[in-house]
Each structure stands twice: as structure tokens, then as C-alpha cells.
Amino acid sequence: MAQLWQGLTAEEWDTPQVVVHRGRLQDNIASMAAFARQHGVQVRPHVKTHKTWEIFAMQQAAGAVGLTCAKLGEAEVFLQRGVKSVLVAYPLVGTRKLERLFELMTRFPAAEVQTIVDSPERAAELAQAAAAQGVELPVWVKVDSGLRRVGVSPGAPAAELVREVRKLSGLRLLGLLTHAGHAYGAASYEQVAEIGAAEAGCLLETAELLAAEGVTGLGISVGSTPTVKVSGAVPGVTEIRPGNYVFYDATQVRLGVATPEQCALRVLTRVVARPEAGRIVIDAGAKTLALDKGAHGSDAVAGHGLIVGHEGAVIERLSEEHGVVRIAEDSPIRVGDVLEIIPNHSCPVANLTDELTAIGEDGSLETWNVIARGKMR
Structure with missing residues (x-):
């Protein structure tokens, strides 16, 4: 977790917060661009994954010929920014x-x-x-x-x-x-x-x-x-x-497509209660993590995300604002600790937040607005 925090203490994070490791993001974009060049294909990324201008600008700089989206509302906000080719x-x-x-x-x-x-x-x-x-x-x-x-x-x-x-x-x-x-x-x-x-x-x-x-x-x-x-x-x-390649997620890890280290989008969440030795409650619920346990109806991922550094912990259930996590009874996790989660499906997580906090390799922070958030029509 130190590579994300870069000197910021747990007290300085207001949770739950959706963060993006900028270096990993750029590596993922560069890798796909290199693959496309190697095989002589054009990249038209699906922006439903991130819905942000800053990330598409990186994709475009890496050679994307345009973008793919699912909704006219998504198309509109990117056309307003000057995109020249959009596939709905x-x-x-x-x-x-x-x-x-x-x-x-x-x-x-x-x-x-x-x-x-x-x-x-x-x-x-x-x-x-x-x-x-x-x-x-x-x-x-x-x-x-x-x-x-x-x-x-x-x-x-x-x-x-x-x-x-x-x-x-x-x-x-x-x-x-x-x-x-x-x-x-x-x-x-x-x-x-x-x-x-x-x-x-x-x-x-x-x-x-x-x-x-x-x-x-x-x-x-x-x-x-x-x-x-x-x-x-x-x-x-x-x-x-x-689309998902910019962030990856726990589903891609399960499929063998990516490693946890490649997963650029994370959710920072705080432990708000430990009602018993083997159970904690976190402040990230379904309105942060979504309820996906794998895209397109797959239910193959255990729990509602991977808790980095606590692989034995399982996010067993979510309500709107609470996550209930099973942990070992002798776990050192305490109330007030900030945990880092790789979500099962990064796309709805991005759509559920107003902004992404981008963390640079030097610890610098940027705020990227999710400009196509909620564009369902």
C-alpha cells in the first residue's frame, strides 16, 4: 500500500475513495497500444470503463483512432471535448x-x-x-x-x-x-x-x-x-x-488476463467497526463497490473484491453503505485502519463516483471528473 500512499497517513484520506495509480494506468494503455502496433490493428477503446476525459486523452495520445461508447449521452460529452470519431x-x-x-x-x-x-x-x-x-x-x-x-x-x-x-x-x-x-x-x-x-x-x-x-x-x-x-x-x-484494460480488476485477475499489480483502480475504505473478532465492517458498500461478482452474470469471484495485503479476508456482503468482511480472529486489522480494495468490476465502480483521485509515482494527487457518469440514455 505504501506505493499508493506516498507519505500520506490514513487520517488524511476521506473514505471511501476511488483512486487510480497513474503509473499502472499508463503502463496498461501503453501495453495495449504496443500490441495494436505489433498486429497492425486500430484501437477504438470503450470508454464506459472510465468515463473520464483525462484517461481518454492518454488513450488518444497512444494512438486510439476514436472511442466506443454504449449511450448517446456518453457520446455527447466526449464530442463536446472535440473527439472526432465515436462508435455508439x-x-x-x-x-x-x-x-x-x-x-x-x-x-x-x-x-x-x-x-x-x-x-x-x-x-x-x-x-x-x-x-x-x-x-x-x-x-x-x-x-x-x-x-x-x-x-x-x-x-x-x-x-x-x-x-x-x-x-x-x-x-x-x-x-x-x-x-x-x-x-x-x-x-x-x-x-x-x-x-x-x-x-x-x-x-x-x-x-x-x-x-x-x-x-x-x-x-x-x-x-x-x-x-x-x-x-x-x-x-x-x-x-x-x-475497455476494461485501462484499470483491470479482480475478474480479470481470476481469468488470468492480469495480475493484481496491473490493477490500476482501487477503492480506499476505512474500517468503521469490529463487532467480533472474525468480522469487520467497512465504509464501502454497494454504492461504492457495486454488486458485481463478475461481468455478464458470472458469479465466480469470491466476495465483493480483493483486499490488498489481506488475501484471507472476504467481503461477504454489502448493503448500500456498509461492507461486511470476514477476517481471521487473530487479524491485526483495527477500527480506523484504511484498506485498499481491488473491485470485482472496475467499470461500475467508476460510474458510481463523481471523481477519480489519480496518484502519481511521486505521490502527487490529481482529481479527474467522471464526465460521463450516469449517462444511461
């Missing part, structure tokens, strides 16, 4: 969503706003709306590589949707896109790697079907931090969209 990788359904999409395109004419289609009906709706606005909307065909969430099946169904999109005026087809989020439920890194290979493979096989009839030059975009260094290394992939 989420189905935009309904009149109000389309109005807002075209409002952004009108307000920020120098920026490219991309989105996805996953069915002929949605493609036709977007095309009609774009044509009515007199614009050409760049779109990706979203393919389901196994998450069973959003996307058309790979192979013949995805190829058919590509054909349909190419017929529609108002749309400009960018390529094929997928997200292998089901990797979060993997039992081992070997299984993660298998999913990553299949993630890229299903897009490239679809592209081969289309190439046989003369449709070439399609972009191939993959995402998911656990799989990205497998799928992103497959020849033919053109773009990667990882």
Missing part, C-alpha cells in the same frame, strides 16, 4: 433515439458518429431516417459471437444482412463487429483463448463468404478485454475495442 455500439431504437443521433451529427459536423445494425428491420429504420436527414450514417453489422445478447448469427445470416445494408441509401457499411463478453464466464484462460479465437474466426468466415461474391474491404472489429490479445492478433482483424 448499441441498438438505437425509437424515434427519440434517432432524433438525438441526428442532433449530434448536426451539432458536430466535423466528427464521425457510427452505430450498429443487427437486423434488416433496424437497418431499414436507420436508413429511412438518415435519408430523410440528407446524411449518410456509418454502420457496422453486429454479429453474435456467442454472448447471446445483441447481434445476428455469424455466417450466412450475417452475410445476408450485409447484402441488405449495402442496398440501402442513407447507410455506409463499415464492416462486421462483435463482442465476446461471454469470455467473462470462462473457467480458465485456456477457455478465454478459445473464445477469442472463435470471436475473430466467426467474423472472418463471414467476410470470406462475402468476398466470394465480390464484397471486400470490410472492417473486422472485435472487443472484450479478456479476449482481445487473442482475437486482435488474428490476421484480418482491423480494429479492437477493449
Whole structure:
């Protein structure tokens, strides 16, 4: 913990506080950028993980070609800061969503706003709306590589949707896109790697079907931090969209994707009670740590985060403002101590706080506002 505190005492921290180790953050960003250069792919990071301008600025300086987000509200706050290329990788359904999409395109004419289609009906709706606005909307065909969430099946169904999109005026087809989020439920890194290979493979096989009839030059975009260094290394992939890699978390550690030392985002929390020898209460509850025990429904992580330096301690349950932790009866932890937690899932933790405290290697502190916090629409 000393490497984070740099001379500040426990009394000087107001807890719970979400902190980011700047050096580790920069190392994570640099590592992904180096991977992308090595394999000749572009990085379009998903900013839902951090939602802060300072971190995206680091990603952009490292070569990111734009950003990925899930919501128009997220897109708007980054477009306001001058971002030139934004992918809203989420189905935009309904009149109000389309109005807002075209409002952004009108307000920020120098920026490219991309989105996805996953069915002929949605493609036709977007095309009609774009044509009515007199614009050409760049779109990706979203393919389901196994998450069973959003996307058309790979192979013949995805190829058919590509054909349909190419017929529609108002749309400009960018390529094929997928997200292998089901990797979060993997039992081992070997299984993660298998999913990553299949993630890229299903897009490239679809592209081969289309190439046989003369449709070439399609972009191939993959995402998911656990799989990205497998799928992103497959020849033919053109773009990667990882998000969690900037911070990592206990879930990535469980999957074998990262080490605890690489986890840049931590929660500092204070022990507020020790009602009995084997139980303490901390001031970080569900409103700080979130309730995730692994992304996409995975429940494979024990407890609600890793307590650094106290690996035997288990955060057994959370209420809104309290965390209940099981410890050894002879543990030296005392009321008033500040503990450091690597959360299970760093993305919702960042979204639950107004600001991140960035800690430099020299102990300097900066405050980074979470500018897209709560942008759920």
C-alpha cells in the first residue's frame, strides 16, 4: 500500500475513495497500444470503463483512432471535448433515439458518429431516417459471437444482412463487429483463448463468404478485454475495442488476463467497526463497490473484491453503505485502519463516483471528473 500512499497517513484520506495509480494506468494503455502496433490493428477503446476525459486523452495520445461508447449521452460529452470519431455500439431504437443521433451529427459536423445494425428491420429504420436527414450514417453489422445478447448469427445470416445494408441509401457499411463478453464466464484462460479465437474466426468466415461474391474491404472489429490479445492478433482483424484494460480488476485477475499489480483502480475504505473478532465492517458498500461478482452474470469471484495485503479476508456482503468482511480472529486489522480494495468490476465502480483521485509515482494527487457518469440514455 505504501506505493499508493506516498507519505500520506490514513487520517488524511476521506473514505471511501476511488483512486487510480497513474503509473499502472499508463503502463496498461501503453501495453495495449504496443500490441495494436505489433498486429497492425486500430484501437477504438470503450470508454464506459472510465468515463473520464483525462484517461481518454492518454488513450488518444497512444494512438486510439476514436472511442466506443454504449449511450448517446456518453457520446455527447466526449464530442463536446472535440473527439472526432465515436462508435455508439448499441441498438438505437425509437424515434427519440434517432432524433438525438441526428442532433449530434448536426451539432458536430466535423466528427464521425457510427452505430450498429443487427437486423434488416433496424437497418431499414436507420436508413429511412438518415435519408430523410440528407446524411449518410456509418454502420457496422453486429454479429453474435456467442454472448447471446445483441447481434445476428455469424455466417450466412450475417452475410445476408450485409447484402441488405449495402442496398440501402442513407447507410455506409463499415464492416462486421462483435463482442465476446461471454469470455467473462470462462473457467480458465485456456477457455478465454478459445473464445477469442472463435470471436475473430466467426467474423472472418463471414467476410470470406462475402468476398466470394465480390464484397471486400470490410472492417473486422472485435472487443472484450479478456479476449482481445487473442482475437486482435488474428490476421484480418482491423480494429479492437477493449475497455476494461485501462484499470483491470479482480475478474480479470481470476481469468488470468492480469495480475493484481496491473490493477490500476482501487477503492480506499476505512474500517468503521469490529463487532467480533472474525468480522469487520467497512465504509464501502454497494454504492461504492457495486454488486458485481463478475461481468455478464458470472458469479465466480469470491466476495465483493480483493483486499490488498489481506488475501484471507472476504467481503461477504454489502448493503448500500456498509461492507461486511470476514477476517481471521487473530487479524491485526483495527477500527480506523484504511484498506485498499481491488473491485470485482472496475467499470461500475467508476460510474458510481463523481471523481477519480489519480496518484502519481511521486505521490502527487490529481482529481479527474467522471464526465460521463450516469449517462444511461
